[in-house]
Amino acid sequence: MQGRNKHRLFVYGTLRKGGTNDHYLQQSELVEDTCWIIGEMHNTPFGYPIVRFRGQEKIRGELYAVTSEELIRIDELEGYNPEGKSENEYERVECSVYTDESETNAYTYIAGIGFANINEPIAGGDWLGFLAGKKTER
Helix, strand or coil, X not given: CEECCEEEEEECCCCCCCCCCHXXXXXXXXXXXEEEEEEEEEECCCCCEEEEEXXXXXXXXXXXXXXXXXXXXXXXXXXXXXXXXXXCCEEEEEXXXXXXXXXXXXXXXXXXXXXXXXXXXXXXXXXXXXXXXXXXHC
């Protein structure tokens, strides 16, 4: 997971380029901009998505190499505390990340128990595509 004090981080929502929180990763190394994990993505009423590791949908995102300091800042954004399992908004977990040519492991954030009642699937598993589709519906 680490190389020269870097952690791999897969992002799928507001942290992606063009997302409302992409500034958190401006200084990070983009490793892969076309990659995915397997699971299911849901819209929330809060303006950001959640992912669960059930289902077999491709969840599209980007893979970054981040420093420990950047990871701590993103943990705070995501409401993740390693000590606060039951109260975390998201859980940071390690998962497999896929590209057309390879597979690697990285951290990502999945829905915490507070999102148990959220059930608005995003077909295609692409948050930015989902938002673009909502704009064209207007």
